[in-house]
Structures are given as structure tokens and as C-alpha cells.
Amino acid sequence: MRAIYLAGPEVFLPDALAVGRRKQELCVAYGFEGLYPLDNTLRPVAGERLDQAIYHGNLELIRRADIGICNLTPFRGASADAGTVFELGLMVGLGKPVFGYTNVIDDLIARTAPPEALVFDEATQEWRDTSGLLVENFGNADNLMIDCALLAHGGHRVVRHAAADPLRDLTAFEACLRLAASAARQLAARD
Amino acid sequence: MRAIYLAGPEVFLPDALAVGRRKQELCVAYGFEGLYPLDNTLRPVAGERLDQAIYHGNLELIRRADIGICNLTPFRGASADAGTVFELGLMVGLGKPVFGYTNVIDDLIARTAPPEALVFDEATQEWRDTSGLLVENFGNADNLMIDCALLAHGGHRVVRHAAADPLRDLTAFEACLRLAASAARQLAARD
Numbered sequence: 001m002r003a004i005y006l007a008g009p010e011v012f013l014p015d016a017l018a019v020g021r022r023k024q025e026l027c028v029a030y031g032f033e034g035l036y037p038l039d040n041t042l043r044p045v046a047g048e049r050l051d052q053a054i055y056h057g058n059l060e061l062i063r064r065a066d067i068g069i070c071n072l073t074p075f076r077g078a079s080a081d082a083g084t085v086f087e088l089g090l091m092v093g094l095g096k097p098v099f100g101y102t103n104v105i106d107d108l109i110a111r112t113a114p115p116e117a118l119v120f121d122e123a124t125q126e127w128r129d130t131s132g133l134l135v136e137n138f139g140n141a142d143n144l145m146i147d148c149a150l151l152a153h154g155g156h157r158v159v160r161h162a163a164a165d166p167l168r169d170l171t172a173f174e175a176c177l178r179l180a181a182s183a184a185r186q187l188a189a190r191d
Numbered sequence: 192m193r194a195i196y197l198a199g200p201e202v203f204l205p206d207a208l209a210v211g212r213r214k215q216e217l218c219v220a221y222g223f224e225g226l227y228p229l230d231n232t233l234r235p236v237a238g239e240r241l242d243q244a245i246y247h248g249n250l251e252l253i254r255r256a257d258i259g260i261c262n263l264t265p266f267r268g269a270s271a272d273a274g275t276v277f278e279l280g281l282m283v284g285l286g287k288p289v290f291g292y293t294n295v296i297d298d299l300i301a302r303t304a305p306p307e308a309l310v311f312d313e314a315t316q317e318w319r320d321t322s323g324l325l326v327e328n329f330g331n332a333d334n335l336m337i338d339c340a341l342l343a344h345g346g347h348r349v350v351r352h353a354a355a356d357p358l359r360d361l362t363a364f365e366a367c368l369r370l371a372a373s374a375a376r377q378l379a380a381r382d
Contacts, residue, residue, distance in 0.1 A: 078273075136242070
């Protein structure tokens with residue numbers, strides 16, 4: 001059975017374990033094992049800090065996984081959760097197929113600043129915020145490295161779904177599971 | 192000559208090229224070639240979107256690099272720039288030594304919420320924000336995956352420096368160059 005690493009900021013929710021269980025049950029329904037970060041059995045070695053034990057535990061799960069699904073719903077800022085984005089990069093570096101979703105439908109530029117706080121630079125044909133910092137305007141869900149990595153390493157754009165409860169809704173997650181099932185069939189055909 | 196990939200949100204500045212040049216000059220002073228994302232020669236193939244051409248260009252520079260230095264100064268939210276964090280994860284996945292710095296000295300919890308907006312959960316011994324979302328309290332500069340990855344893959348914590356101009360100051364960047372020079376000597380000893 002193929003394993004999917006379940007990256008996302010739901011680990012910070014008060015009901016993080018319950019949300020993880022629901023994700024894992026959906027994985028099983030699609031023929032996968034779901035590896036959830038809070039599952040890693042922490043065995044800090046003598047003197048090891050808890051954060052390092054968590055890091056190494058997550059890394060072990062990521063190495064075991066065949067596929068990644070990342071919850072890229074914006075978290076404490078304009079972009080996805082930093083831990084999730086790191087793990088997405090790591091999985092791309094390790095050559096694993098990755099899929100991603102967001103439960104906020106607006107693209108990056110709409111989330112970064114309201115239109116009246118954006119300035120169009122005629123010379124470069126780019127948008128900048130009031131501090132003069134460029135705002136990407138590719139219609140992407142997040143920084144281009146994220147959207148383009150998913151396209152290159154999973155073959156699909158970020159799945160977007162407007163959800164009333166953005167950190168818990170699993171509609172777009174399930175859409176990613178369907179993409180992962182199709183990727184798994186391709187992996188199996190290669191074996 | 193070893194090459195260093197220069198990841199960071201300074202690519203969004205109006206003077207992005209000038210800041211990149213200064214970083215590259217410092218690289219040369221320490222015996223490195225600096226690979227700056229805006230240097231990639233974009234050759235979009237027929238029908239290729241500009242964002243995808245940038246992605247593939249950056250990927251090519253990252254693959255060429257021996258070492259990475261990431262500017263993790265917070266950007267549009269509590270954490271580092273999402274593109275930089277993605278590239279950090281990618282370099283870790285590719286097994287390259289990485290170093291990181293931030294020009295904001297506060298740790299993640301101090302930046303995420305003021306003390307009066309944090310609630311201590313006695314049961315789990317964790318801090319949560321007013322939405323009930325956990326806030327990591329490990330004294331790290333950012334999400335634990337970032338800080339711990341740098342420790343595991345470069346051997347050092349995030350270099351922190353309080354700078355008046357956080358997106359342009361190169362004091363902490365130069366400290367990372369010194370760490371990179373020491374890593375390069377180790378890579379050379381292994382060759």
C-alpha cells in the first residue's frame with residue numbers, strides 16, 4: 001500500500017488529532033496509508049531537544065512516504081504555513097510526486113493587498129505594494145515556486161476550494177487524494 | 192570555485208539587482224560564486240508561462256549550487272518568505288549544506304502574537320493564540336522544521352541580527368558566508 005505524507009497547519013489546531021484521523025480514514029478509502037506528522041513516535045535521544053526530535057520524526061515519515069499532499073491554506077500571513085512549505089520543498093528535492101490544496105480561493109495578489117494598495121509599475125509591468133515590494137501576479141495560489149513545483153512534480157495546479165472552515169474542510173484534500181490515486185496507478189505501472 | 196545559491200525575499204525589492212550584486216561581491220570576497228535568482232537567463236520554451244520559466248531557471252541554479260544561504264527575515268506574515276522556505280526544503284532534499292539568517296531578532300512566538308494574546312494550555316503545556324491555534328515556543332526564529340533543518344544540514348542555528356533595514360542589511364549574511372567558508376573547507380577535505 002502506497003503511503004501519503006499529510007503536510008499541513010491542521011497540526012496546530014486544538015483538535016489536530018481528530019482532523020488527522022479523518023484525513024487518514026479518507027486515505028484508506030482511496031487505498032493509501034496516511035502518514036500524519038503527529039503520529040511520529042518521539043524518542044528524543046539523551047539531551048536531544050523536543051523540536052529536533054519532532055523534526056527527525058517528520059523527516060522519517062517523509063522519507064517513508066511515496067507521495068505528499070500539502071494543505072497550503074494561508075496561515076498567519078499571505079502564504080501557506082512555513083513548515084508545510086518546507087516539507088513540500090523537501091519532497092520535491094527527494095523526487096516524490098506532490099499535490100496541494102488551499103481552502104481560500106483568492107489568488108496571492110488578492111490576499112497580499114487590496115487593489116487600492118497596489119501600484120502598477122509601467123516600466124517593468126509589475127505590481128508593487130505600498131512599500132515598493134513586488135507582488136507576483138501570475139494568478140497563482142501562492143509564491144510561484146510552490147505552484148510551479150506542484151505542476152512539475154505532481155502534474156496539477158493547487159486545488160482551490162472556498163471553505164467555511166478553512167483549516168478543517170477536507171473537500172479539496174479529497175480532490176488531491178483522487179489525483180494521488182491516479183499518480184499511484186502510474187507508479188505501479190512503472191514498477 | 193564553490194557556488195552558493197542566494198535565496199531570499201530581496202528579489203522583490205525595487206533595487207533587487209543592486210542588493211544581489213552586493214551579495215555576489217561578498218561571495219567573491221569569501222572565495223565563492225554567488226548564484227542569484229534574478230540571474231537566471233529566462234528562455235521560456237514556446238507556450239511556457241513566465242512563472243514556470245522562472246521556476247525552472249531557479250531550479251537549475253539550485254542544482255548547480257554546492258551550498259545554500261537563505262534570508263529568512265519575516266516577509267508578509269509571521270514567517271520567512273514562502274519561496275525562500277520552499278528553496279530551503281529543496282536544498283535539504285538534495286543533500287546540500289544550508290545556512291540561514293534573519294534580520295529580525297525576535298523569536299517566532301514573540302512575532303506571532305503579543306504576550307497578552309497568548310493562552311497557556313496547562314494540560315498540554317503549550318501556548319495557543321486567541322483562535323486556539325498552537326504557537327511553537329522553542330525559542331526558534333521560525334517554524335521548527337526550518338530551524339532544525341539548518342542545524343541538521345549546515346550545523347548551525349539561524350544567525351540573527353537586529354537590522355534597521357531588514358531586507359537589505361548584509362551583516363548576518365556575511366556571518367553565514369563565514370560558516371559556508373568553513374563548510375567548503377570540509378567539502379574540499381572530503382573530495
